[in-house]
Amino acid sequence: MRPQRNTSPRKGAPRGGRPQSGGRKLYAALDLGTNSCRMLIAAPHEGSFQIVDAFSKSVKLGKDLERSGALSDAAIGRTLSALQVCASKIRRHNVKRVRLVATEACRRARNGDAFLRQVTRQTGLKLDLIDPAEEARLAVISCAPLVDPDAAQVLVIDIGGGSTELVWLDIGEVAPEERRRAIMKMRLARRRGTDPEAASGGLKVVDWISVPLGVATLHERFADVVDNRSRFALMSWYFEEQMAEFTPYMDAELPDYLSSFQMIGTSGTVTTVGAAHLGLTRYDRTVVDGMRLSGDEINAVIDGFLGSEFHGKIGQLGIGLDRADLVLSGAAILQTLLRVWPTDQLRVADRGLREGMLYAMMSADGVLKKDG
Numbered sequence: 001m002r003p004q005r006n007t008s009p010r011k012g013a014p015r016g017g018r019p020q021s022g023g024r025k026l027y028a029a030l031d032l033g034t035n036s037c038r039m040l041i042a043a044p045h046e047g048s049f050q051i052v053d054a055f056s057k058s059v060k061l062g063k064d065l066e067r068s069g070a071l072s073d074a075a076i077g078r079t080l081s082a083l084q085v086c087a088s089k090i091r092r093h094n095v096k097r098v099r100l101v102a103t104e105a106c107r108r109a110r111n112g113d114a115f116l117r118q119v120t121r122q123t124g125l126k127l128d129l130i131d132p133a134e135e136a137r138l139a140v141i142s143c144a145p146l147v148d149p150d151a152a153q154v155l156v157i158d159i160g161g162g163s164t165e166l167v168w169l170d171i172g173e174v175a176p177e178e179r180r181r182a183i184m185k186m187r188l189a190r191r192r193g194t195d196p197e198a199a200s201g202g203l204k205v206v207d208w209i210s211v212p213l214g215v216a217t218l219h220e221r222f223a224d225v226v227d228n229r230s231r232f233a234l235m236s237w238y239f240e241e242q243m244a245e246f247t248p249y250m251d252a253e254l255p256d257y258l259s260s261f262q263m264i265g266t267s268g269t270v271t272t273v274g275a276a277h278l279g280l281t282r283y284d285r286t287v288v289d290g291m292r293l294s295g296d297e298i299n300a301v302i303d304g305f306l307g308s309e310f311h312g313k314i315g316q317l318g319i320g321l322d323r324a325d326l327v328l329s330g331a332a333i334l335q336t337l338l339r340v341w342p343t344d345q346l347r348v349a350d351r352g353l354r355e356g357m358l359y360a361m362m363s364a365d366g367v368l369k370k371d372g
Contacts, residue, residue, distance in 0.1 A: 159330050178202075
């Protein structure tokens with residue numbers, strides 16, 4: 001659901017064109033989600049990384065999964081074609097250090113395991129079916145550079161195609177210069193809730209949850225409702241009901257967090273809202289990633305999406321009309337979260353599992369020269 005990118009080079013950024021590797025060790029990270037197949041090939045650069053090659057395609061792997069419980073032959077065919085391209089890029093760049101993951105669609109589909117074996121046979125790629133805890137951890141790691149130095153409570157939200165991950169961190173006891181390192185080393189217990197062993201350098205995981213609803217699955221559940229506003233209201237209500245066990249949602253004794261609370265959103269939904277607020281007609285990551293949006297600004301954009309000019313507004317952002325409905329379901333999730341936790345600002349993150357995997361691999365290899 002991300003708008004079309006401006007791929008102008010930007011040195012030292014998590015994305016930035018396709019510089020030559022120059023003999024540097026290359027890393028590849030692939031994220032096969034419910035709606036999209038995305039891959040980055042990158043080299044370490046000044047405490048971050050520089051993109052050498054990239055791939056992103058809407059494969060709709062989870063199309064009709066809500067109804068059938070299985071991956072369809074058509075979806076498998078589309079996805080295998082995309083993965084063949086990824087395999088070719090990995091071979092062409094001679095990448096040895098890779099991490100390739102599959103998420104919610106393959107977790108839920110009764111033929112998910114068989115499909116992953118088929119992927120290995122036909123493409124040579126061995127995808128790791130990660131659990132929701134690892135998916136949430138990688139999303140948080142990707143956002144580590146965007147954590148504010150004065151934040152004490154941080155909520156990271158990752159709205160995917162088939163699931164939405166929420167991770168609430170208490171970083172009040174972590175020195176600002178140590179926060180990125182602490183987040184890089186963080187882990188999440190497979191079972192939800194606070195885990196003393198998950199703490200890193202004073203960082204505490206207050207709670208996390210993976211809600212099995214994302215932009216594609218939530219849209220499919222309410223696709224028969226014709227009116228946009230009615231469908232939006234139903235999706236918002238249903239999503240809030242599904243996340244009701246998230247501890248910070250229920251706990252009335254949480255401290256007054258607004259003065260030290262930061263919400264970071266990483267997803268195509270959030271970047272689309274950011275681009276719409278800026279009035280972009282061509283997506284530009286350099287102005288969207290890291291930008292801040294107030295609750296009023298987000299609600300104004302969403303209200304515009306719900307109006308009669310919805311398809312025109314979406315078309316201006318370079319999003320195909322076949323994906324427009326996913327914007328509405330993502331917006332319903334985002335507005336629900338802002339209603340539950342009102343905040344002065346949402347930090348927009350144009351990054352996700354791929355960036356999290358790259359940071360994690362490079363950090364483990366000790367090649368991020370500037371770790372702070």
